[in-house]
Amino acid sequence: MARITLDHLAHAYKADPRTAEDYALKEINHVWSQGGAYALLGPSGCGKTTLLNIISGLVRPTRGRVLFDDLDVTDLATEARNIAQVFQFPVVYDTMTVRENLAFPLKNRNVPRDRTARRVEEIAGLLDLTRVLDRKASNLTADMKQKISLGRGLVRPDVAAILFDEPLTVIDPHLKWQLRSTLKEIHRALDITMIYVTHDQTEALTFADKVVVMHDGAVVQTGTPDELFERPAHTFVGHFIGSPGMNILPCRVEGATAIIGSTMIPLRRAYRTLSGGEHIELGIRPEFVQLQPKGAGLPVQVRRIDDIGRARIARVELGGRPLAASVPDGVSIEGSEASLVLHPNHVHIYANGHLVAGETSGGRAA
Incomplete structure (x- = not known):
């Protein structure tokens, strides 16, 4: 578990950026408190996934630093950051059973079998996977596979943070509300920093304690759902949040x-x-x-x-x-x-x- 600090962070995909327009991610100074539930909210192309990939180590920022607590992790590889990441589409091993998929991150870290078994049962219960624990993942639907992927991200209790990149895209609409509620319950139980990327305001506002609204590569407001609704700091926030806006x-x-x-x-x-x-x-x-x-x-x-x-x-x-x-x-x-x-x-x-x-x-x- 960690406090995550973004210190004068900015990123450009083109060489030798000179103006603000050259940056896909404009300068950000921000702190995510340890144990918080956060959402990065904005339309496609606004810089959400770029920011998430910088935090996870998949992308190195053009300038600025990323700190986990007081440790500068800017140049650390993803595997050295002790984070879990859940992507938009399921990442599972089809030849393994659901149980084996959930246990895999713990097995790789030599967690004792009895502790692994208890943790797998706990996460499976939270995600309603208990009845399919011994089935091959290849025989399951896309939304069930994504639940396994969520479970693999949640199963490690020692991670610094869990990063979700639009994880409910392939989930049937009638299950999304249930899974959002489940993630919120898990967050309360585990006290782990969670950062959730989405373009869906309902997902962001129901999951997060604090929402970071992004537009054109910049953070335009950070606040609670009530603050964003009651007092938008930018016209984009007012237009983007609410139906109608x-x-x-x-x-x-x-x-x-x-x-x-x-x-x-x-x-x-x-x-x-x-x-x-x-x-x-x-x-x-x-x-x-x-x-x-x-x-x-x-x-x-x-x-x-x-x-x-x-x-x-x-x-x-x-x-x-x-x-x-x-x-x-x-x-x-x-x-x-x-x-x-x-x-x-x-x-x-x-x-x-x-x-x-x-x-x-x-x-x-x-």
Whole structure:
């Protein structure tokens, strides 16, 4: 088990990188605490797997260091780092039984047979593999093989960290929730640092205590699931997390008022003077925007209302800009004219994609 520190870490696949655009992974300074459950979340190509492979030793960074506790492991081979890695597709030995596959990492380390047997039974029970322990892996489905692969990563209790690279890709959708819950239970029981790479926000938010959101090779925010939802530090986080994502609307800001077209929106706090060269936007999640009958709030045009089972989402236009809003139970809209009520505590202002701190009445940032 280890604390993992990324110290001025950056990586480029091209020779002689000179600008930030040359780097697939832009500079990162980050610490993963020992025993934490973390997720690297972002779209394909954002640098998640590159970062994971640097931590595991499969890729050497262009610059910076990786430390396990206080040990610099930047130049250590993968096998010297004492980590377990579970990949997107199953890595199993088809000619072995499930029991032999699970026992293999322990056998290689000369763990006594009785301890190995107990550990294999424990992990098999957690992953619902007990009934197939003595079957050949070659006769099992792809999702069962991936459960074996997960088990091989989890079976060693002494690892510094377990790294998961989109491990549930081949798992049937109805089993994903069960396995995410199982991994969370195992994490609580074993107190091992776990880092989970995924582009699926549901996987990240249900597995991790802290989520690292990546975009275009950079970390744009690290926080708890609640922090990412309630206060996105970047417009990408607001858009990427949530279904539907945050409404992002170009605006002007004058003190404690945001202006979208000719619509004026009061803000909970005043903002500094924003320069003309900055791209200013207002962000608010659909959950905090309510559609109401005409005359009850900001005037909007209703384009359609979607019933998504658990809720109704209205697609409207505010000042000529598209926006999604929640429709409360019991609210009925006649025609295309309606109103919006925005929750002031959940309105955020962004400059060039980054959250801008407002000011309290005393002039302090908030």
